[in-house]
Amino acid sequence: MYVLLLSAIKIILHTNIGIGCSIWILAVFLSGISKYIDSYVFLFLARMISGVGEASLQVTLPPWIHEVSPEGSTGSWYVEWMLILIMVN
Numbered sequence: 001m002y003v004l005l006l007s008a009i010k011i012i013l014h015t016n017i018g019i020g021c022s023i024w025i026l027a028v029f030l031s032g033i034s035k036y037i038d039s040y041v042f043l044f045l046a047r048m049i050s051g052v053g054e055a056s057l058q059v060t061l062p063p064w065i066h067e068v069s070p071e072g073s074t075g076s077w078y079v080e081w082m083l084i085l086i087m088v089n
Contacts, residue, residue: 010067016060024053058085 027050034043061081069077 013060013064013067016056017064020053020056020060022053024050024057027053 027046030046031043031050034040034046062078065077065081066074
């Protein structure tokens with residue numbers, strides 16, 4: 001039972017990461033298109049969608065980092081992830 005639960009969590013985690021990245025990439029594309037549409041409202045909505053994608057990644061990536069990182073370097077992976085978040089935003 002425990003093994004099935006862990007497998008389901010891994011599948012859900014990877015699915016959420018994929019969906020979050022897809023939403024974020026779509027929102028970045030829409031933000032770029034807003035210049036040619038010349039609409040501030042369109043840019044605002046695209047940035048709101050971008051926030052949804054980033055939020056889903058910020059929730060699902062730390063457990064994934066904990067799962068994937070080598071035994072002694074989990075902390076450094078978390079620090080790198082936080083530095084990337086600061087630089088991108």
